[in-house]
Amino acid sequence: xxxxxxxxxxxxxxxxxxxxxxxxxxxxxxxxxxxxxxxxxxxxxxxxxxxxxxxxxxxxxxxxxxxxxxxxxxxxxxxxxxxxxxxxxxxxxxxxxxxxxxxxxxxxxxxxxxxxxxxxxxxxxxxxxxxxxxxxxxxxxxxxxxxxxxxxxxxxxxxxxxxxxxxxxxxxxxxxxxxxxxxxxxxxxxxxxxxxxxxxxxxxxxxxxxxxxxxxxxxxxxxxxxxxxxxxxxxxxxxxxxxxxxxxxxxxxxxxxxxxxxxxxxxxxxxxxxxxxxxxxxxxxxxxxxxxxxxxxxxxxxxxxxxxxxxxxxxxxxxxxxxxxxxxxxxxxxxxxxxxxxxxxxxxxxxxxxxxxxxxxxxxxxxxxxxxxxxxxxxxxxxxxxxxxxxxxxx
Amino acid sequence: xxxxxxxxxxxxxxxxxxxxxxxxxxxxxxxxxxxxxxxxxxxxxxxxxxxxxxxxxxxxxxxxxxxxxxxxxxxxxxxxxxxxxxxxxxxxxxxxxxxxxxxxxxxxxxxxxxxxxxxxxxxxxxxxxxxxxxxxxxxxxxxxxxxxxxxxxxxxxxxxxxxxxxxxxxxxxxxxxxxxxxxxxxxxxxxxxxxxxxxxxxxxxxxxxxxxxxxxxxxxxxxxxxxxxxxxxxxxxxxxxxxxxxxxxxxxxxxxxxxxxxxxxxxxxxxxxxxxxxxxxxxxxxxxxxxxxxxxxxxxxxxxxxxxxxxxxxxxxxxxxxxxxxxxxxxxxxxxx
Numbered sequence: 098x099x100x101x102x103x104x105x106x107x108x109x110x111x112x113x114x115x116x117x118x119x120x121x122x123x124x125x126x127x128x129x130x131x132x133x134x135x136x137x138x139x140x141x142x143x144x145x146x147x148x149x150x151x152x153x154x155x156x157x158x159x160x161x162x163x164x165x166x167x168x169x170x171x172x173x174x175x176x177x178x179x180x181x182x183x184x185x186x187x188x189x190x191x192x193x194x195x196x197x198x199x200x201x202x203x204x205x206x207x208x209x210x211x212x213x214x215x216x217x218x219x220x221x222x223x224x225x226x227x228x229x230x231x232x233x234x235x236x237x238x239x240x241x242x243x244x245x246x247x248x249x250x251x252x253x254x255x256x257x258x259x260x261x262x263x264x265x266x267x268x269x270x271x272x273x274x275x276x277x278x279x280x281x282x283x284x285x286x287x288x289x290x291x292x293x294x295x296x297x298x299x300x301x302x303x304x305x306x307x308x309x310x311x312x313x314x315x316x317x318x319x320x321x322x323x324x325x326x327x328x329x330x331x332x333x334x335x336x337x338x339x340x341x342x343x344x345x346x347x348x349x350x351x352x353x354x355x356x357x358x359x360x361x362x363x364x365x366x367x368x369x370x371x372x373x374x375x376x377x378x379x380x381x382x383x384x385x386x387x388x389x390x391x392x393x394x395x396x397x398x399x400x401x402x403x404x405x406x407x408x409x410x411x412x413x414x415x416x417x418x419x420x421x422x423x424x425x426x427x428x429x430x431x432x433x434x435x436x437x438x439x440x441x442x443x444x445x446x447x448x449x450x451x452x453x454x455x456x457x458x459x460x461x462x463x464x465x466x467x468x469x470x471x472x473x474x475x476x477x478x479x480x481x482x483x484x485x486x487x488x489x490x491x492x
Numbered sequence: 493x494x495x496x497x498x499x500x501x502x503x504x505x506x507x508x509x510x511x512x513x514x515x516x517x518x519x520x521x522x523x524x525x526x527x528x529x530x531x532x533x534x535x536x537x538x539x540x541x542x543x544x545x546x547x548x549x550x551x552x553x554x555x556x557x558x559x560x561x562x563x564x565x566x567x568x569x570x571x572x573x574x575x576x577x578x579x580x581x582x583x584x585x586x587x588x589x590x591x592x593x594x595x596x597x598x599x600x601x602x603x604x605x606x607x608x609x610x611x612x613x614x615x616x617x618x619x620x621x622x623x624x625x626x627x628x629x630x631x632x633x634x635x636x637x638x639x640x641x642x643x644x645x646x647x648x649x650x651x652x653x654x655x656x657x658x659x660x661x662x663x664x665x666x667x668x669x670x671x672x673x674x675x676x677x678x679x680x681x682x683x684x685x686x687x688x689x690x691x692x693x694x695x696x697x698x699x700x701x702x703x704x705x706x707x708x709x710x711x712x713x714x715x716x717x718x719x720x721x722x723x724x725x726x727x728x729x730x731x732x733x734x735x736x737x738x739x740x741x742x743x744x745x746x747x748x749x750x751x752x753x754x755x756x757x758x759x760x761x762x763x764x765x766x767x768x769x770x771x772x773x774x775x776x777x778x779x780x781x782x783x784x785x786x787x788x789x790x791x792x793x794x795x796x797x798x799x800x801x802x803x804x805x806x807x808x809x810x811x812x813x814x815x816x817x818x819x820x821x822x823x824x825x826x827x828x829x
Binding site for chain 2: 175267359438439455456
């Protein structure tokens with residue numbers, strides 16, 4: 098608030114002082130909001146009471162007693178509680194969101210860059226892609242991919258089989274499940290140590306580059322370290338990781354890990370749809386970088402991909418990140434459309450099935466809203482932090 | 493100035509009493525239409541025909557209540573609800589009556605603020621499979637995947653049944669019965685489980701109904717009936733006695749076609765039912781010809797049954813338990829007197 102903008106006070110009265118009045122209005126507005134919130138809550142509880150609807154969160158301890166097609170943690174339909182259902186729904190939502198965000202980001206970046214490519218075919222194809230998938234409602238796309246996935250895949254008995262360990266059918270993609278025996282701990286240690294090693298290597302290489310200008314093949318060396326050291330430890334410790342292969346028994350496969358078609362369809366739809374918006378953000382970001390930057394880099398003799406990676410994208414990110422935050426939030430929230438194809442995420446399981454089985458709408462909807470609110474706030478905090486890091490530092 | 497006006501308006505609206513709880517009858521009469529919650533499309537119970545007109549056994553109940561209250565069976569606004577939407581819609585007052593293949597269970601009756609007004613169809617949960625699967629009994633379904641509608645009692649019974657028989661299963665749960673049967677059609681699951689009556693209906697939606705069979709096992713009791721909000725006894729009575737009136741009419745042989753002639757009947761039971769004697773209608777807060785209107789506009793229970801799910805319908809479901817008490821079934825009207 099700019100104090101010099103306020104008009105001179107016209108009298109000596111307390112209320113005639115514009116500053117006091119501004120504060121009074123705000124306080125009144127706040128009181129009004131509090132009153133409304135109180136009134137609505139009170140009204141709700143009164144109505145609920147009057148209709149004899151049970152309230153409270155004690156239902157969370159009751160046995161749920163229904164089956165769930167995909168659970169990341171242990172779940173038994175005969176003993177697990179509604180609280181477990183809540184956790185499973187939450188984890189499944191997070192699973193879809195994380196995978197979706199990664200895919201959408203990679204795809205969005207590629208298409209966004211492709212859109213500005215000098216290659217006519219690439220840029221036109223990117224344009225067609227963006228315009229097509231951005232303009233079709235996400236729900237239709239989810240249903241489309243689900244039906245395509247289901248219609249094109251064979252029944253379990255006629256599965257596509259790869260090396261007798263991967264199977265693809267209309268019940269999902271089946272892969273062997275790793276079994277960790279004693280000694281597998283060493284392998285995890287090796288993985289963690291190599292990640293730490295690569296981290297320090299990267300810092301050393303950057304420093305050396307800053308000082309001497311010499312390039313170090315950091316990517317190739319890192320990959321070598323990350324792959325070779327765990328593999329080495331694996332053989333040294335006597336191959337402690339086995340696998341359980343899926344086997345056809347009766348109607349369905351047993352054993353192994355099943356990636357259900359609902360998950361595949363949902364990730365397909367969400368990442369393809371969200372990528373179009375990210376691509377446009379990327380394009381806007383790149384176009385916002387002054388052409389002089391590119392020309393200057395070119396005159397230094399840098400190759401095109403180096404210019405993109407080291408000159409253009411770091412500057413473009415400042416423009417790209419804020420709209421991309423929104424797209425990540427949208428993706429998380431759109432994942433609730435899964436209810437149309439029966440993917441067991443939070444809305445389907447908790448504010449769908451659970452709500453209907455126990456009927457406690459208010460508690461369940463409040464919990465569901467709290468979850469989405471929390472996820473959204475976390476995403477936005479993290480990305481705003483990244484954005485602040487990327488911002489031009491004043492000197 | 494504007495702000496004070498808005499504040500005043502909101503302040504006044506805050507003083508207005510809460511959402512009306514009692515008085516559904518007055519409200520329906522004032523609106524002139526009955527808001528009836530039905531399914532999103534279960535053949536035989538509530539589904540639209542090729543002209544977009546709602547038809548079915550549950551729809552007939554809506555029509556019967558509208559006839560009794562408003563004297564016109566067509567003054568019904570149908571609100572299609574999925575299984576998981578139905579109770580909230582009723583609790584919040586979006587519908588006046590829920591007539592949607594809903595199983596009467598203890599939890600629903602006691603903890604949701606709802607009342608079941610009776611049973612208009614005695615059902616049981618069954619299984620629908622393709623003949624190709626080569627299964628003739630539900631006991632052979634160990635390890636099978638089921639398509640099922642979310643938030644139904646079927647979902648819970650399935651767990652109980654497989655637990656009791658030490659078998660395993662996988663469930664894919666969909667929002668609507670249409671999606672459920674679609675999943676089955678496309679081979680996402682080996683079997684559909686739902687109330688047997690619905691399975692016969694859903695079977696008609698298959699490209700080749702004869703390629704599927706409903707297994708003989710019935711694994712649960714599913715008494716289906718209309719539901720109203722708790723705490724409005726007058727309305728509860730109306731729905732309850734509308735259902736009884738359709739049963740009583742069948743028992744007394746009063747049909748859509750002979751109801752006018754029956755007005756002159758000397759049978760005291762018929763006279764009480766059709767309002768030519770007694771005060772059944774007035775006691776319900778309705779006109780004395782309430783039951784006459786029901787039978788005239790909609791027909792008796794037997795007629796509805798035959799037309800929508802029974803022998804005159806594509807479903808051809810046997811009356812079985814749904815026959816009248818004096819013909820070997822469970823349907824029994826409390827005496828109208």
